[in-house]
Structures are given as structure tokens and as C-alpha cells.
Amino acid sequence: MKENTIETLKNLNFTEYEAKAYLALLEESPLTGYAVAKNSGVPRSKIYEVLESLALRGDIFVSYGNTPQYIPVPAKELIRNRRLKAEEAFEQVEKSLAKFELSSNDRENIWNITGRNEILDKVKACILSAEKRVLLEIWEEEFNELESELRQAANKGVTITIITYGEIESDFAHIYHHDMSREITEEYDGRWIVFSGDDAEVVAGIVSLDKDSRAAWTMHVGLVMPITEVMIHDLYLMEIMEKHRKVLEESFGKNLIDLRHKFSIYPDFKKHYVK
Structure with missing residues (x-):
């Protein structure tokens, strides 16, 4: 079941490590970076790089203190955000392609x-x-x-x-x-x-x-x-x-x-x- 979910998240531009870390936080949070690595199976040498990438993309939140802790964006909110970004991307591409098409249409053929x-x-x-x-x-x-x-x-x-x-x-x-x-x-x-x-x-x-x-x-x-x-x-x-x-x-x-x-x-x- 978890493997299928990881593959689904990879279709949403998660890396495998990002997907594992995000799922670990969904199951239990807040967690320290060490705990996320332990619960997710992501190597400790990679976990902070992975968590930073998720935070920059807005998929998790960080509470900075003596020991930073992490919580996930709720699943429904994550999906809604991805859907909105995808729709915005499609709209931008549609407009760009329409402009390109108007400029490139060969009306002589x-x-x-x-x-x-x-x-x-x-x-x-x-x-x-x-x-x-x-x-x-x-x-x-x-x-x-x-x-x-x-x-x-x-x-x-x-x-x-x-x-x-x-x-x-x-x-x-x-x-x-x-x-x-x-x-x-x-x-x-x-x-x-x-x-x-x-x-x-x-x-x-x-x-x-x-x-x-x-x-x-x-x-x-x-x-x-x-x-x-x-x-x-x-x-x-x-x-x-x-x-x-x-x-x-x-x-x-x-x-x-x-x-x-x-x-x-x-x-x-x-x-x-x-x-």
C-alpha cells in the first residue's frame, strides 16, 4: 500500500526520499529530522536536504528552535495546492501556445x-x-x-x-x-x-x-x-x-x-x- 502511495507522490514530482519523508510526517508529527530519517528509512546523510526541499516547495512546515521540528501540509491541502498549480501551469501554457500558434500559423498553405x-x-x-x-x-x-x-x-x-x-x-x-x-x-x-x-x-x-x-x-x-x-x-x-x-x-x-x-x-x- 505504502509503495503505491510513494509511486503516486512521485507522479506529483516528489522524489522517492521526499515521498517517504512526507508520509512519515503524515503518520506522526511533529518530528525532528533525526526522527523523520528513522521513521521513513531515508538515510540520515540525506534527510535534511530532503526536508529543506519539501519546506521550500511548501509541502511541510518547519518550527525552528534549538532542534527544528517538522509537520506536513495536510494531504487535502497538498492535493489542492498541486491542483491549483497544475491549472495555473496549463493556463500559462495554453496562452503561450496560442500566442506562438498565432505567430507561427502558415496562412499560405x-x-x-x-x-x-x-x-x-x-x-x-x-x-x-x-x-x-x-x-x-x-x-x-x-x-x-x-x-x-x-x-x-x-x-x-x-x-x-x-x-x-x-x-x-x-x-x-x-x-x-x-x-x-x-x-x-x-x-x-x-x-x-x-x-x-x-x-x-x-x-x-x-x-x-x-x-x-x-x-x-x-x-x-x-x-x-x-x-x-x-x-x-x-x-x-x-x-x-x-x-x-x-x-x-x-x-x-x-x-x-x-x-x-x-x-x-x-x-x-x-x-x-x-x-
């Missing part, structure tokens, strides 16, 4: 991501780092896997706007259902995902090829701006369709199919990005 799970993991991380707005174009299959992160972002005040393919419903996001979801899936022979966070980074790619899925992540303004604006223009069009569908379909066919055909370069009107 485009990073490739391979594999559907890997793409979704990156989108999840981007969602959780967003502070103002998330724009997302997505099929219901992928939405189900991102819903938890999207809800977390919404709960902290991030505006979530989603262009959806398929039956997606949400109580935390602005949902825009795209026309012809099934037909578009067949036309493109697959599904894609487009993410824009805070107008600062984007992830875009194909997610229906399992391990062969491909996407790009970038903070390059030359891509972030046009991709984000294309999504916003999709939203414009969907708002316009909502209010003026009849007039537009009279000119361009049901669900604007004539426009889709007009701007296709393939005789079968299907998209052949994936070959």
Missing part, C-alpha cells in the same frame, strides 16, 4: 486530409474552435456525426448556419434544406462537406469515399474568402427561392434544373469530378 474519419475529426476541431459563426454544407450522414460538436458551439454563442442535403432538423442551428438532395447525390455520385469558421478557415472536400475521401483545410485568404462567399450566395439563392419559387421555376424549370443543365460540360448532365 493548403493542407490535404485523407480519409472520411480524419476529415470529420478536423471539422469537429474547427467547429469547437469557432467563436462567432459556423457555415456548413453537409449531408445528413455527416451531420449526425458532427451534431454534438455543433451543439456545443451553439451553446457558447456561436451562430450555426447549415445548408443541408437530406432530412436534417435542429433546435440550435439555422437550417436551409437544399432542393433535389437525392438527385444531386446521384448527379455527383457522392457527398461533400464544406465548412467555414469565423471567415478565417475552411475545410472542403469529398466525404463519401471512406478511406479514399479527400479534403483540404486552409486559412489562406485566397480560398477562405471565395469559398465562404459561395456558401453565403447559396444562402441568398435559397432565401430568394423561398419567396419567389414560382416565378423562377417558370423561367428556369423545376428546382432551376435548366440552369444546372446550362452550366454542365457533360452530355449526361452528371458531374465527373470523381473518376
Whole structure:
């Protein structure tokens, strides 16, 4: 039992001798240095060095007199102090790394991501780092896997706007259902995902090829701006369709199919990005 406790204390940056001395004082105190050495098994030649180290770190208290005596900081207080110091250290590291990251981020590169799970993991991380707005174009299959992160972002005040393919419903996001979801899936022979966070980074790619899925992540303004604006223009069009569908379909066919055909370069009107 004591050996396990010593190993635990070593995980809190105690040396083995420090752990033994501290436990000896927990069992009985106050003690002189000689008594701590005797009760703990720490060599007498090392005990005062060990006790001085514990005192400097605030893990024990010393009463100086003709013969100094030592008492331990209570175990609960020791743990609380360690926890506070660890949290302070994590906060300092987090701030330092954030500053370093801001100064070192390469906003000129485009990073490739391979594999559907890997793409979704990156989108999840981007969602959780967003502070103002998330724009997302997505099929219901992928939405189900991102819903938890999207809800977390919404709960902290991030505006979530989603262009959806398929039956997606949400109580935390602005949902825009795209026309012809099934037909578009067949036309493109697959599904894609487009993410824009805070107008600062984007992830875009194909997610229906399992391990062969491909996407790009970038903070390059030359891509972030046009991709984000294309999504916003999709939203414009969907708002316009909502209010003026009849007039537009009279000119361009049901669900604007004539426009889709007009701007296709393939005789079968299907998209052949994936070959």
C-alpha cells in the first residue's frame, strides 16, 4: 500500500526520499529530522536536504528552535495546492501556445486530409474552435456525426448556419434544406462537406469515399474568402427561392434544373469530378 502511495507522490514530482519523508510526517508529527530519517528509512546523510526541499516547495512546515521540528501540509491541502498549480501551469501554457500558434500559423498553405474519419475529426476541431459563426454544407450522414460538436458551439454563442442535403432538423442551428438532395447525390455520385469558421478557415472536400475521401483545410485568404462567399450566395439563392419559387421555376424549370443543365460540360448532365 505504502509503495503505491510513494509511486503516486512521485507522479506529483516528489522524489522517492521526499515521498517517504512526507508520509512519515503524515503518520506522526511533529518530528525532528533525526526522527523523520528513522521513521521513513531515508538515510540520515540525506534527510535534511530532503526536508529543506519539501519546506521550500511548501509541502511541510518547519518550527525552528534549538532542534527544528517538522509537520506536513495536510494531504487535502497538498492535493489542492498541486491542483491549483497544475491549472495555473496549463493556463500559462495554453496562452503561450496560442500566442506562438498565432505567430507561427502558415496562412499560405493548403493542407490535404485523407480519409472520411480524419476529415470529420478536423471539422469537429474547427467547429469547437469557432467563436462567432459556423457555415456548413453537409449531408445528413455527416451531420449526425458532427451534431454534438455543433451543439456545443451553439451553446457558447456561436451562430450555426447549415445548408443541408437530406432530412436534417435542429433546435440550435439555422437550417436551409437544399432542393433535389437525392438527385444531386446521384448527379455527383457522392457527398461533400464544406465548412467555414469565423471567415478565417475552411475545410472542403469529398466525404463519401471512406478511406479514399479527400479534403483540404486552409486559412489562406485566397480560398477562405471565395469559398465562404459561395456558401453565403447559396444562402441568398435559397432565401430568394423561398419567396419567389414560382416565378423562377417558370423561367428556369423545376428546382432551376435548366440552369444546372446550362452550366454542365457533360452530355449526361452528371458531374465527373470523381473518376
